[in-house]
Amino acid sequence: MDISAFVFLSSSFFLFYFLFSHAADNITQSQTLSDIEGTTLVSKDGGFVVGFFSPGDSTNRYLGIWYNNIPIKTFVWVANRRNPITDSSGVLMVNSSGSLVLLNQNSTVAWSANSTKEAGNSIVQLLDSGNLVLRKENDENPENYFWQSYDYPSDTWLPGMKLGWDLRTGLERRLTAWKSPDDPSPGELSWGIELHNYPEIVMKKGSKVYFRTGPWNGLGFSGLPEIRATPVYNFSFVSNKDEVYFIFDNIQHSVISIAVLNQTRYERYIWVNGKRSLYYHFPRDECDTYNLCGVYGNCIIGESPKCQCIQGFKPKSTETWNPEEWSKGCVRNTQLSCQDKQKIGFVKFVGYKLPDTTYSWVNQSMNLEECRVKCLNNCSCMAYSNSDIRDGGSGCVIWYGDLIDIRPTAANRQDVYIRMPASEQVKGKQKMKVIVIVVVAIASVFGVLWILYCLCKMTSLRDKMENNVMIDQNIEGQSEDLEVPFFSLATIATATNNFSINNKLGEGGFGLVYKGTLTDGQEIAVKRLSQSSVQGLNEFKNEVTLIAKLQHRNLVRLLGYCIEGHETILIYEYMPNGSLDSFIFDQTRVGVLGWSMRFNIICGIARGLLYLHEDSRLRIIHRDLKASNVLLDSNMNPKISDFGMAKIFGGDQTEGNTKRVVGTYGYMAPEYAIDGLFSVKSDVFSFGILLLEILSGKKNRGSFHPSHGQNLVGNEKNHLHQARTNHPQPMKLLLHC
Ligand SMILES: *[C@@H]1O[C@H](CO)[C@@H](O)[C@H](O)[C@H]1NC(C)=O
Ligand SMILES: *[C@@H]1O[C@H](CO)[C@@H](O)[C@H](O)[C@H]1NC(C)=O
Ligand SMILES: *[C@@H]1O[C@H](CO)[C@@H](O)[C@H](O)[C@H]1NC(C)=O
């Protein structure tokens, strides 16, 4: 055979495979999937591919599954993760005894599917869910699959995949991180369900617990109020004698949501229109670290020190309470005496992540009072709680031994009752006696009737005190009133068609913006802050309060806010004409803007900025002034939006420094972009750029570097330099407005 014939034959061979192989979603017993031929299987709806790949910089070959139509190649499953093939000789096939095997260069088995059932006449098929299954050719019943990749997850949790246990077969499905982006072999972190009496999800580093979610309480995890049904995906926990697992489903077909265990953390992403955004991640902060504060330690982020003892306890270590000592935990102020039940009570801790459930006991049909009695009667029971918080609470869980890994979780409404000596009640009862004497004295003045009445009341009060020795302490979670209306998530979801993609107005660094219509017809803009940007709850509330105080006709008005579950949302007035950039950088629309209109817009922005800098109660630096952050109302009046990055200053402070430079390159003042030094002058710089853009209708694309003469600033460098040194320019400009 001469060379050209060979080339012709082999190229037609590849052409054949290129044309005919990519459509199949299955191979039968006589077919193979071969690395050298580049064959792949594509699920029927085109969503997933199974084939050979090399991750990152590695040259090793692996068989895996990835998303077909999202731009960043996202692997969701790897077959031979422990056993790479060093060249492209890998072949996937169903061997003659019906096993799914991956053969390497020596035709030895690099990986095989762990099929327990006797296979015969089988096919391998990649389902639309991304599940690779081995099944009988004419039997599509999932119960009868010989094997499925969903039972052996890698680092990715896909919709419909059960994470947890099949108690009948002892199969555990847990996520294991990749060792590195170049190496899919099992890394340190893993994530799965611990089968305690009261199951919970635990993230482990090696064999050590690193983070726990807290148990499922019917609505969510007590330690992770974020994991909850949302408009994007729903979520359920199933626990019966056969199975214990968690599962989620994507609700909107256009939005892909997956969870991945990274080398350092668990992350949930959503993909919308080919763009990825981080929804949330765990651990969220230092206080999520398992047992950081030791037994009876209470981890409170934002307080110094983070680790404190819960009420009624003091640090065990007599040394200064420093991070090295935290793990030693806390001891009781007053020793518990177990025998004398009169001297024991329970203190209610409102809104807490439940303690480690390793030594717990559950009965789903007991009520809270039965639970208390059960706990009271066993000296090693240290706490009790409802096991399910739906419909006002039901079920009973009790803890034996010291309590570990608790922290306040504001969004979670689960209470835990912790055993305490009654010394606090004793104080309470003494107070009670004083009250009794006073009441009796007063009552005698008002006569026998009153005495009787009061005695009745007293007895009932005292009964209450003695039977129910709880001290109610709302340690967490009073909701203070912000000066802005609160919108429920349901209202916002309805208004935005469940955050439909069709309602999307835009996307900022801080999340997606949707258009919504309230039931009364009012149009709103809904800014859904992405998880990555969500500051602490308190910071968010501060920001809401701040924005609410800013009232100016050239600033977008805040109508309300929503904090629910992991959602933090701001609701603004809707601006029908969109943002300024959609006019000035659009060849067809720029014609709408006459010179007087442009002048009006410039003056409006200047007024708004001046208000922020000089006239509002606080000195505010916007830090991200640009054309897309200037919105236009129906009369083309400009309004500055997006205070997400604004920095608040005390009245006399004019300059600050930050390590985290935020903003948009091209608009940023050099000293800010380079040194993180910002002041009102940085905003004035951005204003100058904006001014040039409005006048020229051209975008300032380049950087500010003097050697780049090409950008707008380069052209106008001298003017701009002058503008900055002669600050505040908005003021001067206003003289002409
Ligand atoms: C397997 O793939 C072929 C296309 O190559 C398709 O015609 C056939 O219907 C598929 N079999 C099943 C069981 O889906
Ligand atoms: C098919 O593969 C399985 C799993 O590796 C192996 O046990 C079995 O012997 C193989 N059958 C044949 C005929 O090679
Ligand atoms: C395959 O065979 C070659 C040569 O006999 C040997 O060097 C290599 O280690 C073998 N590889 C595997 C994975 O068994």
Ligand SMILES: *[C@@H]1O[C@H](CO)[C@@H](O)[C@H](O)[C@H]1NC(C)=O
């Ligand atoms: C296959 O199953 C056996 C027994 O069920 C188990 O010990 C083994 O680890 C499994 N192998 C893989 C690769 O999952």
Ligand SMILES: *[C@@H]1O[C@H](CO)[C@@H](O)[C@H](O)[C@H]1NC(C)=O
């Ligand atoms: C999600 O909601 C759909 C529709 O209500 C339902 O069919 C599905 O079972 C739910 N999935 C989960 C995991 O709760």
Ligand SMILES: *[C@@H]1O[C@H](CO)[C@@H](O)[C@H](O)[C@H]1NC(C)=O
């Ligand atoms: C993995 O974790 C790190 C945080 O340590 C993060 O920066 C990174 O974006 C994460 N995600 C991916 C896909 O690597």
Ligand SMILES: *[C@@H]1O[C@H](CO)[C@@H](O)[C@H](O)[C@H]1NC(C)=O
């Ligand atoms: C759970 O509590 C109910 C009601 O008190 C009781 O009837 C049942 O026996 C308990 N179950 C267990 C396993 O203790």
Ligand SMILES: *[C@@H]1O[C@H](CO)[C@@H](O)[C@H](O)[C@H]1NC(C)=O
């Ligand atoms: C208290 O509970 C522990 C742990 O379940 C148990 O071992 C012990 O026997 C119980 N004591 C009493 C008095 O019921």
